[in-house]
Amino acid sequence: MVTLDEVLGSGLLQKPSGHDAPEALQRQITAYKPLQTFKLEKTRPYQQQYADIYFLRLTKIRPAVEAAASAAWEGTVLGGEKVKRVERVLDVRQGELCWVAGTVYMDMPLKPSILEDVSKDRWISAPTSVGHYYSGNGDDSIMLEDDSGRIRLVGNAVQNHFMVTGCIVAVMGTENANGEFEVIDLLFAELPPQPERWSLSKGKKEETEDIEMMDASFSGHPSKPPSKKIAIVSGLEFSNADTSYAMELNLLLEYLLGEALDRSIQRDELSHITRLIIAGNSISTTANETTKAAAFDTTTVTNKFQPQQHKKYGYDSSCYNPIPSQLFDNFLSELLPTMPVTLLPGALDPANASYPQQPIHPAMFPQSRTYMSPPKVGVGKDRDVPVEEEPGWFDNVTNPWEGEIDGWRVLGTGGQNLDDVFKYVESEDRLGMMEAMCRWRCVAPTAPDTLWAYPFQEDEPFVIKDCPHLFFVGCQSEFGTKVIHGPDGQTVRLIAVPSFSETREIVLVDTETLDVERVRIVAE
Amino acid sequence: MEDYKTYLAENVLSEDKVVTYRLLSRALRVHPNVAKQMLYDFHKTQSTKKPGSVYATYLLYGIKKSIHHQNGNAMDIDLPSSLPDADPVDDDEVPSYTLALIQEDRLADVLKDYETISSIHVYSVGPHPAKDLTLLVDAAQSALAIKDDAKKPRPRTIVNSHVRRRERRGPGLKAAAAAAAPVKPESKAKAAPTKTASAKPSPVPAPAAAPPKTKEETKSATPAAGPESPAAAAAAAATKKPAPSLKRNTSAASGIMQAFSKAASLPKKAKTSAKSTPAAEDTRVVLSDDGEDDDDDILLPKPGASSSRKSRKEREEELRRMMEEDEDEDMEEKADSPAPEEEEEEPVFEEPPAKTEAAKEEDKEIVTTTGDGRRRGKRRVMKKKQIMDDQGYLVTIQESAWESFSEDEAPPASKPKPKVASSAPPAVAGKGKKAAPKGQGNIMSFFSKK
Numbered sequence: 005m006v007t008l009d010e011v012l013g014s015g016l017l018q019k020p021s022g023h024d025a026p027e028a029l030q031r032q033i034t035a036y037k038p039l040q041t042f043k044l045e046k047t048r049p050y051q052q053q054y055a056d057i058y059f060l061r062l063t064k065i066r067p068a069v070e071a072a073a074s075a076a077w078e079g080t081v082l083g084g085e086k087v088k089r090v091e092r093v094l095d096v097r098q099g100e101l102c103w104v105a106g107t108v109y110m111d112m113p114l115k116p117s118i119l120e121d122v123s124k125d126r127w128i129s130a131p132t133s134v135g136h137y138y139s140g141n142g143d144d145s146i147m148l149e150d151d152s153g154r155i156r157l158v159g160n161a162v163q164n165h166f167m168v169t170g171c172i173v174a175v176m177g178t179e180n181a182n183g184e185f186e187v188i189d190l191l192f193a194e195l196p197p198q199p200e201r202w203s204l205s206k207g208k209k210e211e212t213e214d215i216e217m218m219d220a221s222f223s224g225h226p227s228k229p230p231s232k233k234i235a236i237v238s239g240l241e242f243s244n245a246d247t248s249y250a251m252e253l254n255l256l257l258e259y260l261l262g263e264a265l266d267r268s269i270q271r272d273e274l275s276h277i278t279r280l281i282i283a284g285n286s287i288s289t290t291a292n293e294t295t296k297a298a299a300f301d302t303t304t305v306t307n308k309f310q311p312q313q314h315k316k317y318g319y320d321s322s323c324y325n326p327i328p329s330q331l332f333d334n335f336l337s338e339l340l341p342t343m344p345v346t347l348l349p350g351a352l353d354p355a356n357a358s359y360p361q362q363p364i365h366p367a368m369f370p371q372s373r374t375y376m377s378p379p380k381v382g383v384g385k386d387r388d389v390p391v392e393e394e395p396g397w398f399d400n401v402t403n404p405w406e407g408e409i410d411g412w413r414v415l416g417t418g419g420q421n422l423d424d425v426f427k428y429v430e431s432e433d434r435l436g437m438m439e440a441m442c443r444w445r446c447v448a449p450t451a452p453d454t455l456w457a458y459p460f461q462e463d464e465p466f467v468i469k470d471c472p473h474l475f476f477v478g479c480q481s482e483f484g485t486k487v488i489h490g491p492d493g494q495t496v497r498l499i500a501v502p503s504f505s506e507t508r509e510i511v512l513v514d515t516e517t518l519d520v521e522r523v524r525i526v527a528e
Numbered sequence: 529m530e531d532y533k534t535y536l537a538e539n540v541l542s543e544d545k546v547v548t549y550r551l552l553s554r555a556l557r558v559h560p561n562v563a564k565q566m567l568y569d570f571h572k573t574q575s576t577k578k579p580g581s582v583y584a585t586y587l588l589y590g591i592k593k594s595i596h597h598q599n600g601n602a603m604d605i606d607l608p609s610s611l612p613d614a615d616p617v618d619d620d621e622v623p624s625y626t627l628a629l630i631q632e633d634r635l636a637d638v639l640k641d642y643e644t645i646s647s648i649h650v651y652s653v654g655p656h657p658a659k660d661l662t663l664l665v666d667a668a669q670s671a672l673a674i675k676d677d678a679k680k681p682r683p684r685t686i687v688n689s690h691v692r693r694r695e696r697r698g699p700g701l702k703a704a705a706a707a708a709a710p711v712k713p714e715s716k717a718k719a720a721p722t723k724t725a726s727a728k729p730s731p732v733p734a735p736a737a738a739p740p741k742t743k744e745e746t747k748s749a750t751p752a753a754g755p756e757s758p759a760a761a762a763a764a765a766a767t768k769k770p771a772p773s774l775k776r777n778t779s780a781a782s783g784i785m786q787a788f789s790k791a792a793s794l795p796k797k798a799k800t801s802a803k804s805t806p807a808a809e810d811t812r813v814v815l816s817d818d819g820e821d822d823d824d825d826i827l828l829p830k831p832g833a834s835s836s837r838k839s840r841k842e843r844e845e846e847l848r849r850m851m852e853e854d855e856d857e858d859m860e861e862k863a864d865s866p867a868p869e870e871e872e873e874e875p876v877f878e879e880p881p882a883k884t885e886a887a888k889e890e891d892k893e894i895v896t897t898t899g900d901g902r903r904r905g906k907r908r909v910m911k912k913k914q915i916m917d918d919q920g921y922l923v924t925i926q927e928s929a930w931e932s933f934s935e936d937e938a939p940p941a942s943k944p945k946p947k948v949a950s951s952a953p954p955a956v957a958g959k960g961k962k963a964a965p966k967g968q969g970n971i972m973s974f975f976s977k978k
Contacts, residue, residue, distance in 0.1 A: 016649035262686035
């Protein structure tokens with residue numbers, strides 16, 4: 005309970021003292037090293053088949069699953085029968101107690117199917133509008149497949165777990181008379197090995213410590229320097245149609261800039277926000293769609309009743325609305341002088357639609373792009389980029405994105421992967437799904453089945469090789485956080501970052517403890 | 529230091545504006561925190577002078593008392609847990625701060641909901657209670673509009689000494705220049721192949737261009753009228769359609785060009801070519817220096833005035849034919865503006881490479897074989913040959929052969945010929961088939977009559 009009298013006359017609620025302006029605070033910095041895990045080559049072919057992704061994923065994750073399974077089930081005797089390991093799905097014999105590993109495939113009537121599209125001659129695939137593939141009436145069936153064949157999984161053990169297409173599991177049980185596999189137990193790969201903190205940038209640690217010391221003495225706050233933070237926000241959705249949260253966006257900018265609030269807060273909290281991560285959906289396209297629809301209507305009408313006046317090629321100001329991206333660019337260019345920004349594209353952003361989304365093109369940011377790393381001249385393949393290159397101050401990255409911030413391994417996405425997993429299951433427990441993704445060791449298991457993805461050939465980057473310390477997913481309906489632990493002492497902080505346009509919330513993560521705070525911005 | 533009072537009085541009281549601390553800070557180049565105090569002081573003095581004359585909004589930051597978070601973990605499906613120690617952190621443990629913008633009159637009420645307030649300050653001062661936040665948004669945006677100037681940088685609360693910008697390697701200027709530069713050669717290059725393609729047929733382009741120049745001037749009256757009049761007629765016939773009007777413009781322009789002296793036409797052409805990309809084709813003026821009539825000159829037979837007259841007649845006829853077809857094709861052509869213009873230039877060509885299929889085909893052949901003056905040459909045609917093989921069967925084979933032709937000859941219907949040849953046997957079979965149903969039909973009608 006705070007009363008008006010308490011606050012009056014304190015801090016900034018008094019006459020200007022007449023002293024000259026206080027000197028500027030120095031913003032803290034954190035070590036930052038992005039990884040190029042999800043970067044695609046500029047000249048990438050799309051001719052190849054998708055089957056390789058499943059094959060690669062199975063080959064990569066199966067050893068871990070089998071190791072976990074044999075540790076758990078080796079020598080288990082059930083009903084007088086010893087559990088036997090079976091190499092391939094097709095080798096499962098009826099009535100024999102065995103275990104086998106493979107890829108899960110969900111057969112769901114509501115799920116969009118490419119085969120159906122092809123058979124019905126629908127060659128232009130639109131994004132699905134189905135909210136849930138899960139029908140709940142028992143029409144859905146779960147299959148386990150590998151390169152040899154497929155078997156249907158039944159039993160309560162299956163129902164107790166999240167199951168989506170593409171995750172790799174090991175199941176133990178028997179094949180029944182119907183040719184279905186009665187699952188008694190089921191195992192995942194569990195969390196991958198977790199790298200030590202500062203594993204990527206060991207050399208930089210001392211350096212940053214020095215800076216830390218210097219900064220601490222500089223700000224005249226030697227006692228216990230408040231820990232540094234990174235801010236994560238998603239779903240800014242700059243728009244010129246919906247201005248209902250324009251004020252909140254302004255306040256957010258002032259908050260991050262450190263212009264809002266009083267000096268003690270600025271010194272102890274705001275100046276310690278060392279980086280902003282934007283996890284998708286920075287630009288709203290709602291206005292675009294309406295104008296586009298209108299334009300479409302008029303063209304069809306004119307086509308019918310009168311010869312069309314003229315056709316516009318290229319830029320058409322009536323179809324393309326540049327204002328949202330301009331607003332976003334302004335926002336960034338205001339913020340960038342004091343804070344580095346990592347930008348992940350999201351579902352609404354002007355990047356490619358298929359996973360992994362590639363960085364938003366710098367041309368979208370005429371003002372802020374000067375903070376980006378300079379374009380590589382004459383480098384055709386991005387993977388050839390020398391590792392030592394300094395990341396841009398304004399780093400536009402892929403979605404999903406992996407990197408190291410202050411020594412912690414961070415994995416983040418713009419939210420499409422979680423949204424798609426969400427459609428497979430009945431539950432609303434998004435944190436649980438995030439946990440499941442970590443335990444499946446796959447950041448986008450439903451790609452390429454229902455989540456559009458690039459047809460990878462040589463590598464399957466969605467497999468989580470190194471367990472992150474921090475795993476965040478953007479553009480979610482509400483905030484959530486959780487810490488999960490793995491069998492080998494791995495600890496992962498999961499954060500569901502809410503969409504700012506809906507919740508007006510941002511998330512602050514402590515870079516020492518990975519503790520989470522949330523800040524809600526209200527303008528009434 | 530006191531000038532903030534005059535600034536605020538002017539903006540808030542006289543001009544009815546909302547002033548935020550950022551706007552004040554940027555306008556007066558004072559530290560934002562000082563600006564907040566200025567706003568507070570202004571608000572206080574004005575309110576004591578005349579209550580209700582100014583209204584403030586406050587920005588506060590703190591922890592709200594009763595926070596109800598729905599916990600997303602309620603329906604926890606248990607994951608394979610070989611590890612029962614997966615501890616979901618209760619959301620309530622997550623500290624949740626609120627940054628709130630509050631109207632002056634609601635401040636006392638809102639404050640009651642807070643457990644602690646870490647910071648509070650005046651956000652803005654305006655002449656009215658800010659019912660609509662859009663006014664504030666505008667004020668905030670206008671603050672952004674005040675840019676830094678190098679002389680007196682605005683004071684910042686937090687700076688970052690580590691900020692890096694890439695050095696501007698003239699991405700703006702250089703890119704613009706680079707963009708401007710390559711465009712020219714590119715369009716030129718694009719135009720070049722067509723130019724060379726059209727120029728190739730004539731074995732001696734430059735000499736051919738030079739002598740007829742004088743001739744061209746005397747002639748210009750008639751040929752100019754030639755292309756112009758059908759075009760005008762076509763345009764008149766189809767005034768409803770927008771494209772012909774466009775066409776007429778260009779045709780008129782070209783007519784005028786032709787009427788003009790070369791010296792006058794050249795710069796004008798250059799100007800238009802600089803303006804519009806389709807006109808880039810006019811870069812062929814470099815070939816010879818009289819306007820667009822190069823191709824005309826090139827293809828015009830040098831000797832033999834009679835043949836030239838003949839060819840002109842032929843040309844006119846072809847033009848008319850083309851114009852008739854043009855009307856049909858208008859609907860499609862309208863879409864792209866370069867096409868009509870191009871076509872307008874084509875009438876003066878000997879052989880319009882577009883229109884009838886036969887003409888097109890002939891054109892193709894001619895390109896390879898056109899000789900001098902009267903066009904005479906060889907063309908490749910598919911010929912049907914029937915031979916008896918060693919077993920006594922008649923075998924029909926097709927083979928390409930060179931056929932010589934002269935200008936008077938109509939282009940052979942080379943297309944239909946092989947078709948007939950190839951489809952002859954099936955046609956017979958088809959006939960037989962067709963005949964059978966016919967008979968049946970008769971029977972049916974016979975039955976139905978009864």
